[in-house]
Each structure stands twice: as structure tokens, then as C-alpha cells.
Amino acid sequence: xxxxxxxxxxxxxxxxxxxxxxxxxxxxxxxxxxxxxxxxxxxxxxxxxxxxxxxxxxxxxxxxxxxxxxxxxxxxxxxxxxxxxxxxxxxxxxxxxxxxxxxxxxxxxxxxxxxxxxxxxxxxxxxxxxxxxxxxxxxxxxxxxxxxxxxxxxxxxxxxxxxxxxxxxxxxxxxxxxxxxxxxxxxxxxxxxxxxxxxxxxxxxxxxxxxxxxxxxxxxxxxxxxxxxxxxxxxxxx
Amino acid sequence: xxxxxxxxxxxxxxxxxxxxxxxxxxxxxxxxxxxxxxxxxxxxxxxxxxxxxxxxxxxxxxxxxxxxxxxxxxxxxxxxxxxxxxxxxxxxxxxxxxxxxxxxxxxxxxxxxxxxxxxxxxxxxxxxxxxxxxxxxxxxxxxxxxxxxxxxxxxxxxxxxxxxxxxxxxxxxxxxxxxxxxxxxxxxx
Numbered sequence: 523x524x525x526x527x528x529x530x531x532x533x534x535x536x537x538x539x540x541x542x543x544x545x546x547x548x549x550x551x552x553x554x555x556x557x558x559x560x561x562x563x564x565x566x567x568x569x570x571x572x573x574x575x576x577x578x579x580x581x582x583x584x585x586x587x588x589x590x591x592x593x594x595x596x597x598x599x600x601x602x603x604x605x606x607x608x609x610x611x612x613x614x615x616x617x618x619x620x621x622x623x624x625x626x627x628x629x630x631x632x633x634x635x636x637x638x639x640x641x642x643x644x645x646x647x648x649x650x651x652x653x654x655x656x657x658x659x660x661x662x663x664x665x666x667x668x669x670x671x672x673x674x675x676x677x678x679x680x681x682x683x684x685x686x687x688x689x690x691x692x693x694x695x696x697x698x699x700x701x702x703x704x705x706x707x708x709x710x711x712x713x714x715x716x717x718x719x720x721x722x723x724x725x726x727x728x729x730x731x732x733x734x735x736x737x738x739x740x741x742x743x744x745x746x747x748x749x750x751x752x753x754x755x756x757x758x759x760x
Numbered sequence: 761x762x763x764x765x766x767x768x769x770x771x772x773x774x775x776x777x778x779x780x781x782x783x784x785x786x787x788x789x790x791x792x793x794x795x796x797x798x799x800x801x802x803x804x805x806x807x808x809x810x811x812x813x814x815x816x817x818x819x820x821x822x823x824x825x826x827x828x829x830x831x832x833x834x835x836x837x838x839x840x841x842x843x844x845x846x847x848x849x850x851x852x853x854x855x856x857x858x859x860x861x862x863x864x865x866x867x868x869x870x871x872x873x874x875x876x877x878x879x880x881x882x883x884x885x886x887x888x889x890x891x892x893x894x895x896x897x898x899x900x901x902x903x904x905x906x907x908x909x910x911x912x913x914x915x916x917x918x919x920x921x922x923x924x925x926x927x928x929x930x931x932x933x934x935x936x937x938x939x940x941x942x943x944x945x946x947x948x949x
Contacts, residue, residue, distance in 0.1 A: 532939035539942060540907045543888035545809075547796040555792065555810050559817045560785050566821065567781035 581620035601641050602654045602661075631669035638662035643692060652703070766833075773834050776824050784824070788817050791835065794909050795842045801892065801900065802846045804853070812849050816842045835909060836919035843901065891941035899934035906931055 547555075597613070600606040614634050621627045642658050650658075690702065769790065775783030795816050800809040819841050827837060892900055898920065905916040916931075917924045 532935045535942075536903070536935045536938050537907045539884070539888045539938070540892070540903050543885045543892070544797045544908055545800040545806075547793045547800075547813075551806075551810060552792055552796075555796075555814050555817075556785065556788055558814045559788060559821070560781065562818055563784050563821050564781045567779050570779045 577620075601645055601648070601650070602658050603650065628669055631665055635662060635666040635669045638665055639688070769834055773824070773827065776821075777827060784821055787820075787834070791838055792817070794835075795838065797908055798839070798842050798901075798904050799846055801889070801904070803849055808849065808853070812842075812845050816845045819845065832918050833915050835911065836915050839905065839909065839919040840921075887942065888938075891938055894941055895934055895937055898930055899937065902927060902930045903934050903938070 597606040597609040600610055617630060618627065621630055638658060638661050642655065642662060645655055645658060769787070772783045772787050772790075776787060792813065796809060796813045799812045799816070800806070803809050803812055816838065820838055823841070827834070832840070892903070895903070901920060902916060905911045905919055906913075911919065913924045913927055917927045920927060920930075922930070
């Protein structure tokens with residue numbers, strides 16, 4: 523047997539001894555352990571994939587249902603200030619959360635923007651409170667700006683304004699005047715009619731004419747979902 | 761054992777993180793023998809060693825989603841899991857690890873080896889394992905990492921959570937101690 527001399531080249535001798543003493547894993551035992559491990563790993567992986575498929579399916583169903591007006595008719599027709607309005611907004615937010623970034627998300631944001639415009643038109647016809655009108659207008663602009671985010675800068679803003687103008691033009695005369703007033707207030711950044719609503723400190727600036735989207739609408743008769751309609755605190759969505 | 765390129769390991773790890781069971785199976789193929797060798801030297805029986813080895817890879821699978829390849833190399837990461845699994849095994853069984861009995865000696869001889877040579881090697885293996893039992897846990901770990909797992913100083917340091925200088929000193933002490941113990945055994949024999 524080799525003699526070990528601590529003073530002479532211990533390293534190689536010890537390395538050889540350690541390597542030689544290692545208990546090797548026989549191939550059949552390696553396969554057996556592998557089977558044990560992989561039965562759990564494969565099952566977990568399949569479950570994880572199933573969860574992903576399920577989530578995508580839920581997302582697809584949610585999007586489809588929302589786009590087709592899956593929110594109950596009453597909620598879908600609700601306006602800011604209505605009890606069911608928050609259901610409508612939460613539904614939109616949930617849909618935005620599950621939509622992948624990209625064209626589908628932009629299209630859905632545009633759909634939301636059109637809804638906001640319709641709401642404004644209906645609110646003006648119904649003689650809605652000025653504060654609610656202003657808040658609805660801000661929401662419209664925030665959402666439209668995000669929907670047009672891809673075109674960026676003034677293009678998006680111009681497109682949003684054009685869309686808004688359609689709502690103004692289609693409103694009957696008394697409502698049109700009120701709507702124009704709300705737009706002027708919003709353009710001037712005036713807190714005017716909405717003062718006292720407690721909603722002017724909203725933090726989701728969105729690039730729409732330098733305005734800020736309102737934060738939670740306490741005191742305004744309806745509450746915002748926890749995530750702003752733009753979904754990203756104002757940055758334009760892709 | 762096939763030594764896959766580090767980048768190949770990284771790819772397998774990335775796929776495993778994404779939930780690819782087959783990629784994780786290849787990681788098992790790559791590291792199973794090293795993990796087993798480390799574990800077997802510290803638990804009392806081959807059955808326990810196989811159980812702990814399986815537990816190491818199951819734990820790795822559970823935790824791989826949180827693995828960050830910008831920090832610990834995968835080998836060092838799984839070594840840490842193995843080391844913790846051995847400690848857990850100690851606690852569960854409340855017994856100290858014994859060296860592998862001679863009857864459990866590694867398959868170091870093929871069928872063509874003369875019997876006397878096979879016995880000679882087994883005796884030497886037993887002596888080495890007995891001597892290694894007298895080392896500290898850290899000294900055994902550093903010898904395992906450097907000589908069996910093939911880690912460099914940097915990876916060994918990361919696996920043991922020590923500085924490279926500390927690992928270098930630890931290795932030096934381990935080598936000197938083991939060499940002295942083996943020399944003493946030879947003198948006694």
C-alpha cells in the first residue's frame with residue numbers, strides 16, 4: 523500500500539484516496555431514485571401546465587364575456603354615480619389584468635374609452651352632476667390616451683379629442699353646453715365643480731393633456747377599482 | 761460521468777425553472793452521483809442515502825423557481841440543499857453517520873479484477889473512510905467539493921458560504937489531517 527507522507531505531495535495522495543473511497547451510485551439504483559423523483563416532478567409539471575391552461579381559458583372567457591357585454595345588462599348600462607358602476611369598472615380592470623400586453627389590450631382599452639364617451643353623452647343628457655361629468659371626462663381621456671399609447675404623444679391625444687368631440691356633437695343642445703363646460707374646466711385644470719369631492723389628488727397621471735386621472739372617488743357616488751383604468755398609473759400601454 | 765458544459769447546465773436550469781420536467785431529469789442525471797456520494801458518506805445505510813438523495817432533488821424541484829443563476833452556481837446551490845438534507849436526516853434519525861461498511865463498498869472493481877486486488881482496494885477504502893470520519897464536517901465537505909464534485913475554489917467557497925481564502929485554508933488543513941491519519945493507519949497496520 524502507498525505510504526502517505528504529510529510533508530510530501532499530500533494533495534495528490536489525498537485526492538486519490540478520497541476519490542477511491544467514494545461510494546458510487548449503481549446504475550440501477552440511480553434509475554430507481556430517478557423514477558421516484560420524476561414521478562413527483564412530472565406530476566407537478568403537469569399540474570402547473572394545467573393551471574396555466576386553465577388561467578388562459580378563464581382569461582379568454584372573461585375577455586369574451588366582457589367584450590360581449592357579459593357584465594349584467596344593468597351594470598353594463600350603469601353610469602358614474604350608479605351603485606352598479608363599480609361592478610362594471612372592476613370587470614374592466616380584471617379583463618385588463620388578464621389580457622396579454624399588445625394589440626388585444628390596446629383594442630380593449632379603446633373599447634373602454636368608447637364606453638366612457640358613451641357614458642359622458644348619456645350623463646350630459648340626463649343632467650348629471652358637474653363633478654361627476656368632470657371625473658368621467660378625466661377617465662375618458664386617461665383611457666383613450668392609454669388606448670392610443672402606441673401612436674404616442676399628440677397623435678394619441680388628438681385621436682382622443684376627436685373621439686370626445688363625436689360625443690359632444692351627438693349630444694342634444696342643453697347637454698352639449700354642459701359637456702363643453704366640463705371640457706373647458708378639464709382643459710383649464712380647474713377643480714371647479716369637482717371641488718369638495720375629495721378626488722383631485724389622483725395619482726395616475728396619464729399624459730392626456732397633462733391632467734391627472736382621479737383617484738378613488740370617495741364622495742362622488744361611485745368608487746374606482748383598485749387599479750386605474752389605464753392599468754399602469756398613466757404610462758401608455760403598448 | 762458526463763460533464764455537461766456550464767452553459768448547457770444553465771439552459772437546463774432555465775427550462776426547469778419554466779416547469780420543464782424533462783430538463784430537470786437531465787439535471788438529476790448530471791448531479792445524482794455527486795449528491796449520492798456526498799450523502800452516502802454521512803448517513804448510515806444505502807437506503808437512507810437513497811432516500812436523502814431523492815429528497816434533495818425533490819427539494820431542488822420545489823425551490824428551483826426561486827433559484828437565481830446570477831448568484832450561486834447551480835452545483836453549489838444543490839450542494840447546499842444536500843448538506844441541509846443531511847443535517848435534517850441527522851436530526852430525524854438522531855444518530856451519527858457511520859462510514860460505509862465494507863460490505864457496502866463502492867463498485868470499484870469490475871468482474872475481471874483479481875480477488876486479492878479487490879480485497880486490497882476495499883481495505884484501503886475502509887481506511888480512508890474511517891480516517892475521513894475523524895475530520896470535521898467542513899473539512900469533509902471541502903474535500904468532497906474539490907475532489908469529487910470538481911469545484912474550483914470560488915464555487916466551493918460559494919457552496920460553503922465562506923471566502924475563497926477560508927476555503928483554501930480549510931482544504932489545506934483537511935488534506936494535511938487526512939494524510940496524517942492515513943499515514944498513522946498505515947504505520948499501525
